[in-house]
Amino acid sequence: MPPRPALSLGRQCVVAARDSSNKNLIGIDIPTCIPARISTGHRHLAFFSSRSRRRPPPPPFSTVDTCPEPTCGCAATPAMPEGLPLDREGPMKGAIAGYAEQVLVCTGHNHWPSRIEEESSGDNLAADLKELFGRGGTYSDPFHNISVLNASFPSSLPPRPEVQSTSAYLLPSFKYVPFLPRVSFDSVQALAKGFLLPTKLHGAHDGLSPIHRDRLTRKDAYQGLLLAVQDVRDVLVLICGHAGRDARCGIMAPVLKDEFEEKLRGEGFDVLHGPVHIGLDDAPRIVGESGEEKTAARVGMISHIGGHKFAGNVIIYLPPGLRLGDKEHPLAGHGIWYGRVEPKHVEGIVKETVMKGNVVADMFRGGIDAQRKMLRIVATSRKLTTPSPTRQHSSQRPNFDAPKQARAFPPIALLGLLLVGGTGYYFSAAPSRPDTLNDRFFVPYTVTAREAISPTSFVITIVPHTPNPAHPYLVPSDSSAPTPGRWRHPLWSVEFKQPEVQISRHYTPLPPLSGEDPADGALRFYIRTVGDGEMSHYLARRQVGQDVHLRGPHVGFELTERLGDKSRVVFLAGGTGVVPGMQAAKAVLEANPDTRVDLLWAVRNRVEVQRAAPPPTSSWRFWQEKKQPSELGIEIQGPSPVARHVSDMKAKYGDRLKIQVVIDEEGTKFQDRDIKNTLTAAPSVASSAVVPSKSGCRFHDQMMHVGATEFAAPEASGCICPSSEGSVPGKNLIIISGPDGFIEHYAGQKLWLTGHQTQGPVDGVIGRLQRQEPQLAQDWLVLKM
Numbered sequence: 001m002p003p004r005p006a007l008s009l010g011r012q013c014v015v016a017a018r019d020s021s022n023k024n025l026i027g028i029d030i031p032t033c034i035p036a037r038i039s040t041g042h043r044h045l046a047f048f049s050s051r052s053r054r055r056p057p058p059p060p061f062s063t064v065d066t067c068p069e070p071t072c073g074c075a076a077t078p079a080m081p082e083g084l085p086l087d088r089e090g091p092m093k094g095a096i097a098g099y100a101e102q103v104l105v106c107t108g109h110n111h112w113p114s115r116i117e118e119e120s121s122g123d124n125l126a127a128d129l130k131e132l133f134g135r136g137g138t139y140s141d142p143f144h145n146i147s148v149l150n151a152s153f154p155s156s157l158p159p160r161p162e163v164q165s166t167s168a169y170l171l172p173s174f175k176y177v178p179f180l181p182r183v184s185f186d187s188v189q190a191l192a193k194g195f196l197l198p199t200k201l202h203g204a205h206d207g208l209s210p211i212h213r214d215r216l217t218r219k220d221a222y223q224g225l226l227l228a229v230q231d232v233r234d235v236l237v238l239i240c241g242h243a244g245r246d247a248r249c250g251i252m253a254p255v256l257k258d259e260f261e262e263k264l265r266g267e268g269f270d271v272l273h274g275p276v277h278i279g280l281d282d283a284p285r286i287v288g289e290s291g292e293e294k295t296a297a298r299v300g301m302i303s304h305i306g307g308h309k310f311a312g313n314v315i316i317y318l319p320p321g322l323r324l325g326d327k328e329h330p331l332a333g334h335g336i337w338y339g340r341v342e343p344k345h346v347e348g349i350v351k352e353t354v355m356k357g358n359v360v361a362d363m364f365r366g367g368i369d370a371q372r373k374m375l376r377i378v379a380t381s382r383k384l385t386t387p388s389p390t391r392q393h394s395s396q397r398p399n400f401d402a403p404k405q406a407r408a409f410p411p412i413a414l415l416g417l418l419l420v421g422g423t424g425y426y427f428s429a430a431p432s433r434p435d436t437l438n439d440r441f442f443v444p445y446t447v448t449a450r451e452a453i454s455p456t457s458f459v460i461t462i463v464p465h466t467p468n469p470a471h472p473y474l475v476p477s478d479s480s481a482p483t484p485g486r487w488r489h490p491l492w493s494v495e496f497k498q499p500e501v502q503i504s505r506h507y508t509p510l511p512p513l514s515g516e517d518p519a520d521g522a523l524r525f526y527i528r529t530v531g532d533g534e535m536s537h538y539l540a541r542r543q544v545g546q547d548v549h550l551r552g553p554h555v556g557f558e559l560t561e562r563l564g565d566k567s568r569v570v571f572l573a574g575g576t577g578v579v580p581g582m583q584a585a586k587a588v589l590e591a592n593p594d595t596r597v598d599l600l601w602a603v604r605n606r607v608e609v610q611r612a613a614p615p616p617t618s619s620w621r622f623w624q625e626k627k628q629p630s631e632l633g634i635e636i637q638g639p640s641p642v643a644r645h646v647s648d649m650k651a652k653y654g655d656r657l658k659i660q661v662v663i664d665e666e667g668t669k670f671q672d673r674d675i676k677n678t679l680t681a682a683p684s685v686a687s688s689a690v691v692p693s694k695s696g697c698r699f700h701d702q703m704m705h706v707g708a709t710e711f712a713a714p715e716a717s718g719c720i721c722p723s724s725e726g727s728v729p730g731k732n733l734i735i736i737s738g739p740d741g742f743i744e745h746y747a748g749q750k751l752w753l754t755g756h757q758t759q760g761p762v763d764g765v766i767g768r769l770q771r772q773e774p775q776l777a778q779d780w781l782v783l784k785m
Contacts, residue, residue: 059377061330063361067348075259075343078251080311086248087309092339096366097306098374099147101196102335103129104169106275108154110241110253110301116150118440125166125180126150126303128188131441136433138502139192141216143202150303152241154275159227164752167276170195172335172368174232174319178278184534185503187226194222228278234296235269235354236317241301246308252342253301256312259346260299267350270294295322307365310339316353320370330357333370338363436468442497442504442549447542448522451641454607457528457576459510459641460539462548464521471521473553485519487511489712490587491556491580491785494523497549498538505535506554508579511586513648526576526642555712557735557783559584560591561719562699564730566779570598570678572670572746574738575608578642580785582649584735589653598678599646599659600629600670602742606663611638627668629660672765675746679734679769679776697721700731702781705759706751710785734766737785750784759784 080086105125113119117127126148132139133146155167156178164182168191169175175195180187197218205213223229237260243250261271307313316336322329336353340363352358359367359377367375433441449461470476473492474485495504510524529536542548563569569588571581578601585597603609609632634651636643650657662668698704699719721729736747743750748763762770762782770777 059359059375061334061375062356062358063364063377064352064358066362067345067360068351070344070347072347074347075255077342077344078255080251081247084246084248085309086311086340088340090309092307092310092363092365096337096374097145097147099145099368100198100372101173102147102149102169102171103196104149104151104153104171104238104302105129106153106155106167106169107150108152110150110152110243112150112242112244112303114245116148116303119150125168125182125188128185129192132188132192132502133196139197139216141198141202141205143204144198146196147305149305151238152301153298156275156278162752164757169232169236171232171236171317172333172370172372174317174333176230176232176276177226178230178276179227185498189502190222190225193219194224194226230276230278231319232317233319233321234272234298235264235319235322236315237264237297237299238302238315238317239299240303240305240308240311240313242303245304246311248308248311249304249313252312255343256314256341256346257299257301259343260314260350263347263350264297264299264354267355268294269297272296272298305337307339310365312339312341313365314338314341314349316349318354324355324357331359334367334375336367337365339365435466436464437472437494437550437552439472439552439554442495442551444547445523445550447544447546447548450542450544453526453640453642454605456530457526457608458540459524459526460542461522461524462550463523465547468521471519474518477519485517487518487583487586489553489555490559490591491583492553493556493580494550494552494554496535496539497551498535499549500538503534504551508583510579510642510645511582511649513645514652526579528576556580556710556785558699558712559587559733562731562781562783563588563592563595563733564700564719564728566730566732567592567594567596568598568732568780569595570600570732570734572600572602572675572734572736572738574602574742575604577737577739577742577785578646580737581735582645585649585653585657589656595656597653597657598681599657600662600674600678601632601646601659602662602664602670602738604664606666607640609640609643609661609663610636611640629662629668629670629674632659632661670746672769675765676769676773679780680773697729700729700781702762702777705781705783706761707758709758710783731781732779733783734780735783735785736766743784747782747784 117124117130119127129146129148131137133148134140139146151169153167153169155165158165158179158181165178166180166182168177168180170177173195177191177195180191195218197216199218201208201213201216205216208216239253239256239260240249241253241257243253265271302315305313305315314337316338318329318331318334318336320333322332324330331353336359338349338360341349345360345363349360349363352360361377364377369375435443437443444465445462446465447460448463449459451459453459471485473488475488477485491508493506493508495506497504507525507527510526512518516522525539527536527539529540539548559569569584571584573581578599581599581601585599588595589597601609632643632646632650634647636647639647646659650659660670660674662670695701696704697720698708700721719729723729734747736743740750744764746765748767749760751758751760761767762777766782770780
């Protein structure tokens, strides 16, 4: 057999210079700056002119009519579900949406929901990017479309494992961004401003203000904010495997993935798996682990790219600098889209496209070159004969019905109409978004009150712009017998957005005071400004009458399911962490009249609880000289806004709610003995019979919580513990909420695992007590917030 062409990558990623005449190839290169609903610029208006009858030149790449038959064994084409046939006859060429850049978010799996921005398993970079670049987003631009996809490739391991990070591929820029720290929105902004925005705006934006134009233009300085960005030198084979969107691609993709890996390996490629390893010392480029003698390739599954009926759908990205023997690969820097790919086609695609640089014409959906020009083949036969110009235009855009009288339009006049129409579409086609609180989009609220507590802490009250008769965090009311609104969730929070730097943070609302009806939509928040905390300082600057933006609710731990028939809850709160403690107390005390709650609240300064010191002769024993926790009663002299809520709850629940306070500046804190005495105190009612928890129960097995997040998982399995007649399995709860150092001291550090902040093992003060008193570990479940 003839010698196999050698493929190699040079040290420099060099893109071959193109003949400038190729930029004007009618029917071949379509600028990505043209939105999908607008035809094209002036060079395509020739289709409407009776003077233009020249046949377009052939494609600027080599083609073969059909895919060669396989020469060796391959997997069988899997059967499709009934009612979901594959389209083997309909027009396919050009059936892709134009884009300037594809962002592949490395998720490490392919089990995505139908809309990837709705994934709720943890970090969701795709949702953040779609919020910025989707229709109506901050950087939305129909002349510079950013396609955001999820990919099954795993993310690179960050230098600090405790910092959650996501990786992303940028194509056809052929850049790999290994570390996008997800502790704030800053890295997403750096990615958007440094790599994804256009360097030059389309002419349709000439009427925008300089500030608006500047906001939509790339700033290279932001690139330096992202660590160790690499040039991609691997061949990437991307297969649509979005089973959550359509079963056809979900069934076909795994078979094609195995087939591509086998055939690439057979051609001498180093097929890589696992995360890309990044060495930060010398920041090497991405290369095959076996050295320069082999070209590396990665095969992965991606989310929906359109055209499931054409499954399997495959995109092959061939990196700049790819060599074919001693010459540059003809398709280096290109992305080639194929449809109707079956396992029997994989060998031919690898041999023709990857090894020779030929495009398989009858499977070609479209493509993109290194200059971001969209590539099309216009053909009326399998021999690629060129149709008349008018027919060629309609086959490029199968969904565009050109009016018959269009030929008589002067090209310049039609160009003006197209640009005006495109601009109108851009500024008027924003999607319909909900204007009331929801967990997908941020909505405006107005600050109606602001109460200072200390120089660094305050309480704000906000109300929604748009009244909502059915707030998502309230139990639906009976219209026939209306009652005051009740919260639906025991623990819940919302996100506030900082629009100046595009970050968001979770804040927990205070429970309503007695006599207040939460149905009016008003929410209160206890906020402390911390160090360089961008969000807390932003909220501190918000004054009465100004707006903030919220998204939610986000539901926390299921408490009543974990508590079961048990009757004790101990909540250890540091600073503003008292708010989820108040939420938890309200939920469990109202759910079961036998429940008892101990709320242990640690604050830095007395003013967090009381605005003035009590008289020295006061009979109220809240403040005492002894260095031990003090119990908070119903009446507090000069209570702070937060203490007013606490005392209101004390008045409502009486002895079932015990509140103890320590103040750091006065030398009091919760010692080991204080925690032990609280945990071992006799319950106020007889405890239910002990029912052992079953190993593997997500509600009652402490080990199952090591990798769990603090958010509810309603779709997960319920309790699997054995239950005796008349009893419900459960455990007493000790919950810790506050700053990271506070949580670590009392219960051990929370950990970042698989991209999510998880509970981690129990350690610290409570861990020591459990080792000293093993019964505590059996009776009590520890939760960190």
